[in-house]
Amino acid sequence: MSDSCSETVRFMKLAIDQANLAMDALEVPVGCVIVDDGKVISSGRNRTTDTRNATRHAEMEAIDVLVEQWHKNGVSTSEVAEKFSNCTLYVTCEPCIMCASALSILGIKEVFYGCSNDKFGGCGSILSLHQSTSTVSPNNTQVPLGKAFKCTGGIMASEAVLLLRTFYEQGNPNAPKPHRPVAVACRE
Amino acid sequence: MMNNQLSTCEIVYIPEKEPHDLHNQPTEFVFASAIDPKHANHIVRRLNQIAPLEHLRHVKRIHKKVLEGGQVELSVMLCLASEGDNQLDTVPPALQELISSFQLSPFITKVCKYAASSKEEWQEQCKIWPTSYHPRTYNIDGITGFSDENAESIFKFMQSAIELATSDDLIVNAAVIVDPSAKQIISSARDQVFAWSTNKENSSSDLISNKFATNESFQVNESNNHLKQPYTGVACLYPWQWAKQQLHSHGSYYCHPLRHAAMVAVESSAARDRYLFPSEQNTGEKYIELDHENPSSASSPAKRQKTVCTTVENDDQSKARSQTSNQLSERPYLCTGYDIYLVWEPCTMCAMALVHQRIRRIFYAFPNPNAGALGSVHRLQGEKSLNHHYAVFRVLLPEEAFHKCHTDEVPETKETCVC
Numbered sequence A: 001m002s003d004s005c006s007e008t009v010r011f012m013k014l015a016i017d018q019a020n021l022a023m024d025a026l027e028v029p030v031g032c033v034i035v036d037d038g039k040v041i042s043s044g045r046n047r048t049t050d051t052r053n054a055t056r057h058a059e060m061e062a063i064d065v066l067v068e069q070w071h072k073n074g075v076s077t078s079e080v081a082e083k084f085s086n087c088t089l090y091v092t093c094e095p096c097i098m099c100a101s102a103l104s105i106l107g108i109k110e111v112f113y114g115c116s117n118d119k120f121g122g123c124g125s126i127l128s129l130h131q132s133t134s135t136v137s138p139n140n141t142q143v144p145l146g147k148a149f150k151c152t153g154g155i156m157a158s159e160a161v162l163l164l165r166t167f168y169e170q171g172n173p174n175a176p177k178p179h180r181p182v183a184v185a186c187r188e
Numbered sequence B: 001m002m003n004n005q006l007s008t009c010e011i012v013y014i015p016e017k018e019p020h021d022l023h024n025q026p027t028e029f030v031f032a033s034a035i036d037p038k039h040a041n042h043i044v045r046r047l048n049q050i051a052p053l054e055h056l057r058h059v060k061r062i063h064k065k066v067l068e069g070g071q072v073e074l075s076v077m078l079c080l081a082s083e084g085d086n087q088l089d090t091v092p093p094a095l096q097e098l099i100s101s102f103q104l105s106p107f108i109t110k111v112c113k114y115a116a117s118s119k120e121e122w123q124e125q126c127k128i129w130p131t132s133y134h135p136r137t138y139n140i141d142g143i144t145g146f147s148d149e150n151a152e153s154i155f156k157f158m159q160s161a162i163e164l165a166t167s168d169d170l171i172v173n174a175a176v177i178v179d180p181s182a183k184q185i186i187s188s189a190r191d192q193v194f195a196w197s198t199n200k201e202n203s204s205s206d207l208i209s210n211k212f213a214t215n216e217s218f219q220v221n222e223s224n225n226h227l228k229q230p231y232t233g234v235a236c237l238y239p240w241q242w243a244k245q246q247l248h249s250h251g252s253y254y255c256h257p258l259r260h261a262a263m264v265a266v267e268s269s270a271a272r273d274r275y276l277f278p279s280e281q282n283t284g285e286k287y288i289e290l291d292h293e294n295p296s297s298a299s300s301p302a303k304r305q306k307t308v309c310t311t312v313e314n315d316d317q318s319k320a321r322s323q324t325s326n327q328l329s330e331r332p333y334l335c336t337g338y339d340i341y342l343v344w345e346p347c348t349m350c351a352m353a354l355v356h357q358r359i360r361r362i363f364y365a366f367p368n369p370n371a372g373a374l375g376s377v378h379r380l381q382g383e384k385s386l387n388h389h390y391a392v393f394r395v396l397l398p399e400e401a402f403h404k405c406h407t408d409e410v411p412e413t414k415e416t417c418v419c
Helices: A002-024 A058-072 A077-084 A097-106 A157-169 A179-187 B002-008 B037-050 B093-101 B119-128 B148-165 B261-276 B283-293 B301-317 B348-356 B400-406
Strands: A031-036 A039-045 A087-093 A110-115 A134-136 A142-144 A150-152 B010-014 B027-035 B062-066 B072-080 B107-112 B174-179 B184-190 B194-196 B253-255 B339-344 B361-366 B391-396
Touching (some): A002 A039, A002 A058, A058 A097, A058 B253, A087 A157, A097 B348, B037 B072, B107 B119, B148 B184, B148 B361
Parallel strands (some): A110 A150
Antiparallel strands (some): B062 B072
C-alpha cells in the first residue's frame, strides 16, 4: 500500500513539474503524465495561450504525443485501444468536462488528480463522466453512455492549488480583461 | 426558390434547461407564519441574518394576501421543512427565539424550488407563493427569433455543413465556424477520426472512404425529421466506436479517436488566428493591445456579452472593410462572436471544447441521442458553473436540402460569402 502510495506521489510530482513548465511559459499551470506499467510514456502541459486554442489542455497534449508516436510505430487501431486501457493519467487538476469525456472515449484505465475543479470538473465536480451510465434505446437495448475509469482526487492538492493561485494572483496576462470577475459573477 | 425552402426551414431554440411542466413545477416544503405587518421589516431583516436560504433567493420572503374587505394578511417564509415533519425541533435556536418573541404560529407550505425561466412559469409560481423573475440579462441574437434575412443565411451555412458531411462516400459529422457579422466562413472540417495523415495545419485531410464505404444515403424520414440510417461514421454519435475498428496503421493512414469535426474546426480557426495575427514579442504589449480592442469590456458577464453584440452591429455597419485585414484591432479573442454549424448535435467532449473556445451560437441539424451534450444526454448550455454560455439552436431542414446534396446539384451561393 505504502509502495503504491509513494509511487502515486512520485508520478504526481512529475505532473507538477509539467505544471511548472506551463507557469514559466505564462500558461495556466496544469500538467500531467501518462504512465503505463510503471513507466512514464508521455507528458503534457497546458498550451492554450500559445496555440490560441483553448482546448489544448495538458491531457490533450499528452494524448496527442502518444497517438502520434503509436502511429509512427505502425500500431493498429485495436492495439491503440488496448494500450490506452492500460494507461494511468496523473494530472494536477481534475480533468475538465472535455478532457474527462476524451479520457472516456479513449478508454483510459485510471486517473489520479490533484485539486478539484469546481467550475469545469468532469470527474465529479460538475459532471461525473468517469462513471459509466447507460440508457435504454428506443428498441429496448441498453446503450452504454461511455466507458468508466477509476478516479482518485486530492493527490498533492495543496501544491496544485498553490500553483494556480500564484498564477492568478500575478494576473493572467493573456486572459481577456475581466477573466476572474466574470468567473465569479457567472456563478451567481 | 430560396423563399420556398425558407418556409419549411425552422430554427428552434434549445433552452438552458428542460422546460418544466408549467402547472407541475418542482416545489419544496418550508415553514411559514402569518405576521403582523408592523413587524414585517424587522422580522425579514432578522431572518436574512439567521436563515438566509441562499438556494431559494428567487422566493420572496413575504406573501401578501388581500382579504375580503381590503384587509391585508402577511405571511413570512421562515426556513426549510421536510414533508410530514411538523416539529419545530430542527429549527435553529436563533429562529426559535424569533418565533417565540413575536408569538408566531408556523405552518408548513410549499414554494417553487427553481427560479422561473419564463414569464409563464413565474406567473404559475406566484399562485403558490410569490417569487421574483429576472429575465436573462443578456440576449444572444436569435433567442427571441430570427429575421428572414438571418434565417436565410443560417440555412445556407447549415447547408454547407451538410454538403461537407456528405462530400464523401462515408457520411461523417461536419463543422463550419462562421463569423456572422461578415457572413464569412472562418474554418470548416469533417470528422478526422480515420484519416490520411497530412500536415496538421492543413485541415483538408482526406478521409479513408473505401474502407468504410457503406450504402448509406442521407435520408430523412419525412414525417418527423428523424434520420433513418444509423450513420456509424459520425464520430459524435458513436464516440467509443473507434476502438472496434480492425485497421492497421501503415504508411500515411492515421487514426485519432478525438479528432471530431468540431475539435478540428476549432484547431483550424486557432491556426488561422495565429497566421493572420502573429503574436507580439512582448506579452505586456499584447495585453495592452487586447485591452484596446475591447475598450468597453466590463466585469459582468451581461455587459461583456453586450460588448460582443455591439461589435457585431458595428461590423454590420461597416461592411466595406476588408475581412482579412492584418490589423490587430480586429483580432478576435478565440471564437468570441462566432457561430458553429454542426450536422449532428455534438458529444460532451466537443460541446465543452466549444465552451472553452467561446463560441457564441451553435446550430445543429440532427439530435444525438447516444451522446449529445446540448439537451439529449447532457445540457451544457445550462451548466451555471461554466464561465461561458452559448445559445443553442436546432435547424429543422426541409427535405430539399438533402436531395440537393445527393444529386450533387450546386446550391445557390451567390449571397453567401464563402472564402
